Amino acid sequence: MMTSYLQLIALFEMSLTCAVVLIILFQKLSSIQMPFIGRLASVLLLGNLFFWTLGLTLELPLSAYVRGVTGDLSIVTMLLLWSTLLPSVKKIPIEFKVSIAIIAIVFYPLALGFGMWDPYGWGYGSIGFLIVVILFAIACGLAGWIKGVWILSVAIIAWAAHWHESANLWDYLLDPFLAVWALFAIPNAIYLKRREKAQSGYLFRAG
Numbered sequence: 001m002m003t004s005y006l007q008l009i010a011l012f013e014m015s016l017t018c019a020v021v022l023i024i025l026f027q028k029l030s031s032i033q034m035p036f037i038g039r040l041a042s043v044l045l046l047g048n049l050f051f052w053t054l055g056l057t058l059e060l061p062l063s064a065y066v067r068g069v070t071g072d073l074s075i076v077t078m079l080l081l082w083s084t085l086l087p088s089v090k091k092i093p094i095e096f097k098v099s100i101a102i103i104a105i106v107f108y109p110l111a112l113g114f115g116m117w118d119p120y121g122w123g124y125g126s127i128g129f130l131i132v133v134i135l136f137a138i139a140c141g142l143a144g145w146i147k148g149v150w151i152l153s154v155a156i157i158a159w160a161a162h163w164h165e166s167a168n169l170w171d172y173l174l175d176p177f178l179a180v181w182a183l184f185a186i187p188n189a190i191y192l193k194r195r196e197k198a199q200s201g202y203l204f205r206a207g
Helices: 002-030 036-051 062-070 075-085 094-111 119-123 127-142 146-160 176-203
Strands: none
Touching (some): 002 036, 002 062, 075 146, 094 176
């Protein structure tokens, strides 16, 4: 009973995530910024299409097949995606992206056995690791990124409540998609900053 309940939650989350990703892709490809009400209505419509079988020839909902390929996303990844639908979205600090990239570069090789110790084991109730995550959330707040504090807090609460099938805190904080996003987002953020500086220098150039 508990397993089916967790699977239902996972399908619901994946359905919303698939809907959000499609909306993000549509806005990127079409250069059309949908209003908040339009984004919300689209998520509800697309989310239902992914969640229910709708009498199609498929035996499972579309989100189940997506989940079979991607696995469960971390709470951090999902909330970052879902928050893009909000009316006003503050840019994610580059410091956060750099931190995620560094953690991923160190974590995944060690977790796969390339080293003498496995940091993945810390996620099974290590108080020290939990304290580090809380301190990281506090650092996000001190840096002025309050959304990061909320996202990490929800991830910790979801782990404590066993919201997903995994009992490891790492699975609520990090996944390969978040790592790849951070690695590609860093050079893009640097490029955008340089372009903004160049444009600013051109606008304020004497004459």
